[in-house]
Amino acid sequence: MIRLAGFLGLVGxxxxxxxxxxxxxxQVLAALRVAGFGIVWTSLFHxxxxxxxxxxxQALLPGQIKASKTFFFYVLWIRAAINNLMPxxxxxxxxxxxxxxxxxxxxxxxxxxxxxxxxxxxxxAQFVFVLLGVAFFLLRVSDESLxxxxxxxxxxxxxxxxxxVYVQRVGFFGLFDKLFTxxxxxxxxxxxxxxxxxxxxxxxxxxxxxxxxYCFVMxxxxxxxxxxxxxxxxxxxxxxxxxxxxxxxxxxxQATGSAxxxxxxxxGVQEAGFLLFGGMLGLTPEIAAALAVIRRCRDLLIYVPGxxxxxxxxxxxMVQKTKAPRTVQLKS
Numbered sequence: 381m382i383r384l385a386g387f388l389g390l391v392g393x394x395x396x397x398x399x400x401x402x403x404x405x406x407q408v409l410a411a412l413r414v415a416g417f418g419i420v421w422t423s424l425f426h427x428x429x430x431x432x433x434x435x436x437x438q439a440l441l442p443g444q445i446k447a448s449k450t451f452f453f454y455v456l457w458i459r460a461a462i463n464n465l466m467p468x469x470x471x472x473x474x475x476x477x478x479x480x481x482x483x484x485x486x487x488x489x490x491x492x493x494x495x496x497x498x499x500x501x502x503x504x505a506q507f508v509f510v511l512l513g514v515a516f517f518l519l520r521v522s523d524e525s526l527x528x529x530x531x532x533x534x535x536x537x538x539x540x541x542x543x544x545v546y547v548q549r550v551g552f553f554g555l556f557d558k559l560f561t562x563x564x565x566x567x568x569x570x571x572x573x574x575x576x577x578x579x580x581x582x583x584x585x586x587x588x589x590x591x592x593x594y595c596f597v598m599x600x601x602x603x604x605x606x607x608x609x610x611x612x613x614x615x616x617x618x619x620x621x622x623x624x625x626x627x628x629x630x631x632x633x634q635a636t637g638s639a640x641x642x643x644x645x646x647x648g649v650q651e652a653g654f655l656l657f658g659g660m661l662g663l664t665p666e667i668a669a670a671l672a673v674i675r676r677c678r679d680l681l682i683y684v685p686g687x688x689x690x691x692x693x694x695x696x697x698m699v700q701k702t703k704a705p706r707t708v709q710l711k712s
Contacts, residue, residue, distance in 0.1 A: 407666035411617050412673060418616025422609055423678040429605040430456055433502070436598030439591045440494040447486055455480050461686030464679055474499060476690070483697070493581035498595060500544060505599035506634060507541055510534070513631020516624060521660050533635065549586070551579040606630050613674045619667045632657045650675065 412419065434452045441447060455477045463473035474495055481491040514530050553576075586592055607630040611623050621629075636653040651672040658668035 408669045408673065411666050411670035414618050415613070415616040415670070415674065418613070419674050419677050420681065422613045422616065422674055423681040425609055425612060426606075426678050426682055429602040429609075430460070432598045432602040432605060436501070436595035436602070437494065437498040439594050439598075440497055440585050440588075441486075441490055447481070447484075451484060457682075457686045458690045461683035461690065464683050465687060480693075489577055489581040492578055493585055496548065496582055497585045497592070498599075500548065501592065501596045502599040502602075503541060503544070505596055506603050506638065507534075507537065509600060509603040510631045510635045510638075513628050514635070517628040517632060517657075520625070520628065530632075530635070548579075548582055551576070553578040553582075603630075603634065606634075609675075609678070610671065613671055614663075614667070617667055617670055617674075619663065621661065621663075625661050629654070629657050629661065 415422075430453065431449075434449055434456055437456065438447065438449060438452045458480060459473035459477040461473070462476055463471075466472060478491050478495050481495075482488055511534060514534065518530070604627070607623065607627040610626040610630055611621065614621050614626070633650060633653045636649050651669070654672040654675070655665060655668045658671060659665065663671070
C-alpha cells in the first residue's frame with residue numbers, strides 16, 4: 381500500500397508540474413509575485429479551521445479527562461502533517477495521533493474512540509459541505525456531463541458513509557478484532573486492548589448527542605472556513621471572486637481530493653481540480669495554477685514543521701526507551 385501511494389505520489393507530482401507548465405511558468409510566477417506576503421497570511425489563516433476542528437474533537441472526551449486545547453491542537457497538527465505529506469493513505473496520522481494522546485496520559489479507550497468518532501463526524505460534515513458546494517455549482521455552471529458525474533459520486537459515497545456509521549453502532553472493533561489480530565498480532569492487542577471495550581466507548585460518545593452534534597457542527601465550520609483561504613488568496617492575486625464561488629471551488633477540490641485519498645496530499649489531483657473548476661468559474665489558467673501553488677505553500681509552511689517536530693519527539697522517545705533497560709540494570 382505504501383509503495384503504491386509513493387508511486388501515485390510521483391505520478392501526481394508529474395501531473396502537478398505539467399499543470400503549472402501548461403499554465404505558463406512565467407505567468408504563474410508573475411501572479412505569485414503579485415500575491416507576495418499574502419501567501420503567508422493565507423497559509424496562516426488555516427490555523428483557524430484547525431482550531432474549529434480541535435474544539436469539536438476535544439468536546440467528545442469525557443469531562444474527567446483533562447486535555448487542553450493547546451495539546452489537541454498539537455495532536456491535530458501532527459496528524460494533518462502526516463496525512464497530507466506522507467504516503468499513508470490518510471490513515472497513518474490517526475494512528476500517530478492516538479499514540480501521542482496515550483503518551484501524554486489520555487487513556488486508551490477514550491483516545492481511540494474519540495479519534496474514530498471525530499473522523500466519522502468529519503467525513504459526514506465534509507459530505508454535507510461538498511453537497512452544498514456541488515448544488516451551488518450546478519446552479520452556476522450548465523455542464524450536464526460533469527453535473528451527472530458529480531451527482532453519481534455523491535450518490536455512491538452516501539451509502540458508504542451510512543455503512544461506516546452503522547458498523548460503528550454494531551461494533552466495529554468487535555467485528556474486525558480477529559482480522560486486526562491476524563494482521564498485526566500482539567501489536568494490535570498492545571495498542572488497542574479489547575475490541576468490546578473500544579466499541580462501548582464509541583457508542584457512549586455517540587449517545588452524548590449534544591457533544592456529538594457540536595463536534596459535527598465544528599467540523600462543518602472547519603471545512604467551510606477553508607473557502608475563506610481561497611477567497612483571501614484570490615484577493616491577494618488580484619482576481620477576487622465572491623465567497624459563494626470560493627465555497628464551490630473548495631467543495632469540489634475536497635471532493636476530488638477525497639476520491640484520490642491514496643495519493644499523498646492529492647498531488648496532481650488538486651492542481652488539476654483548481655484548473656478545471658476554477659476555469660469554469662472564470663479564472664484564467666495562470667491564476668488557477670497560482671491558487672493551487674498557494675495551497676501547496678500552505679502545506680509547506682504549516683505541515684512540514686509538524687513533521688519535523690514529530691520526528692524530534694519520536695527520536696526522544698526512542699532514546700528514552702534505549703536508556704531505560706540500562707538504568708534498571710545499574711540499580712540491580
